[in-house]
Amino acid sequence: MHSKLIQQYGVAVLGAGPIGLAAAAQLRARGIRPTIFEAGETVGQSFREVxxxxLFSPWRYNMDGSARALLEQKGWQAPELEALPTAGELLRDYLSPLGAALAADxxxxxxxxxxxxxxMDKIKSGEREQTPFLIRVQRAGEIKTFLAGAVIDATGTWAQPNPLGANGLPAVGEVDLAxxxxxxxxxxAGRHRPRYAGKTVLVVGAGHSAAGALLGLADLAATAPRTQLHWATRGDNLRRVLGGGDADQLPARGALGQRLQQLMTSQRLRLHSSFRIQSIEAAPDGLRVLADTPEGAAELRGIDEIICATGSRPDLALTRELRVRLDAWLESAEVLAPLIDPNLHSCGTVRPHGHxxxxxxxxxxxxxxxxxxGRAPNFLMATGYEQVRSIAAALAGDMEAADAVQLVLPETGVCSARPVVGTGSACCVKDAQARSVGKAGCGCS
Structure with missing residues (x-):
């Protein structure tokens, strides 16, 4: 076992987001020395950007137990557990104080x-378990090397956004027009307002990020009437983003889908479903976006700005010299893939899992x-907190606690073991498209 290595070298935690900081707090509570490596200037760098x-989830889902205990030892008081924070409030009131409490690590x-x-590289097997990990780090222009008895990779996926191209590759012209x-x-509504006010904007994506961007633009259009909105999705399956409404156990998530559905049936948004982007070109009247559709080639002209909200993917190069087992298409932990595969499920939850x-x-x-x-879009922070609690217990040798995995997540109100189309049928998508350009719909409710 690697317990001797852990005692000698401690555990390297990669990333100082909420899950990385929670991992460090859990390790500390177990008497294990963590070292947290963060590429940014502060903890929670991705939360600073958004x-x-x-957030959909109230405070009670957004904090780790050991992290809270560590903060409370220093006189910190938890926010109102049922209140909904913004990402900035989560950073200010939780992640930043937690980073200060873990500053020594x-x-x-x-x-x-x-x-x-x-x-040793990944080919060599002999004495592998008795050999420490080597962490290569760039700091202030220098390359430094650290050793660790175990490694917890909590680097997330935020820094690797998916491209616009429907085939998983950047669309032709996407890099040049970045x-x-x-x-x-x-x-x-804030620092980016001048970029979008009075412009024709295309939002690409079929998840909650796309929904949030569209609703923000719709609010902007109320005060900047020349703002025009287009929404492009690769498929016609909108049920996940439209959500379960009142059946969603996170009311803010359900309300987001309901607001988006209202916007779709208005004439303030033009929906282009099954719009698979192939290339982007600059033209005198704005960007020209070319795509494949079930009806053949199509294009959008006169686009001033594009918002790409197509999700993100993991950086697999980081651990290329380690023996890692990932799902072939989601790039997730292999055993999780059947439970979170968006080709099969629209559920927002996954069974409890740990080390x-x-x-x-x-x-x-x-x-x-x-x-x-991996590339699955339905991760919640509470899931990650239970992951690292279990792993810290396992690294400490407390297998009973490590195996006692418990997790209660809020249901989305949308759950299907078969792919779903539109808001119930393809008619609903066509109806929204027709109404968005002032035509009569097909009568879908």
Missing amino acids: AHVQ LQLNSRVLAVSRLN ARIFYGIPDV RELTHPEPGFYIVGAKSY
């Missing part, structure tokens, strides 16, 4: 370039948090 975004501006084993494409959720499900052929290595879900 500080304006309202935290190495900021330290980008992990690669992880391997000391003096200055007119925003990846993620812009702050259209056993997240174990790889590389002893002492774990991928946690959003990265453990």
Whole structure:
């Protein structure tokens, strides 16, 4: 076992987001020394970039138990558990204080370039479990090397957004026109307002990020009437983003889908479903977006700005020299894939899982948090907190606690073991498209 290595070298935690910080707090509570490597200047860097975004889940789902205990020892008081924070409030009131409490274990501006084993590549098997991990880190222009007895990869997927191209590759012209494409959720009511006010904007994506961007733009259009909205999705399955409405156990998530559905039936948004983008060109009247559709080639003209909200993917190069077992298409932890595959499920939950499900052929290595879900979009922070609680217990040798995995997640109100189309049928998508251009719909409710 790697317990001797852990005692000697401690555990490397990659990433100082909510799950990485929770992993460090859980390890500390178990008497294990963590070292947290964070590429950014502060903890919770991705939350800083989306500080304006309202979270779906109330505070009680957004905090880890050991992290709370560590903060409370220093006089911190928890926010109202049923209140809904923004990403900025979560950073200010929880992640930043937690980073300060873990400052002795935290190495900021330290980008992990690669992880391997000391003096061996992934081919060599002999004495692998008795050999420490080697962490190669870039800091202030220098390359430094650290050793660890175990590694918890909580780097997430935020820094690797998916491209616009329908085939998983950047659309032709996407890289050259990157200055007119925003990846993620812009702050259209704040610092990004001048970029979008009075412009013709195309939002691409069929998830909650796309919904948030569209609703923000719709609010902007109320004060900047020349703002025009287009929404493009690769398929015609909108049920996941429209959600379960009142049946969603996270009311804010259900309300988002209901607001989006109202916007779809108005004339303030033009929906282009099954619009599979192939290329983007600059033209005198704006961007020209070319796509394949079931009816053949199609194009959108006169687009000023594009918001790409197509999700994100894990950085697999980081651990190329480790023996990692991932699902072939989701790039998630292998055993999780059948439970979270969006080709099969629209559920927003997954069964409780911990160290056993997240174990790889590389002893002492774990991928946690959003990265453990790979390209699947339905990760919740509470899932990651239970993952790292179980793993910390396993690394400490407390297998009873490690195996006692418990997790209660809020249901989405949308759950199907078969692919679903539109808001109930293809008619609903066609109805919304017709109404968005002032035509009569097909009568779908």
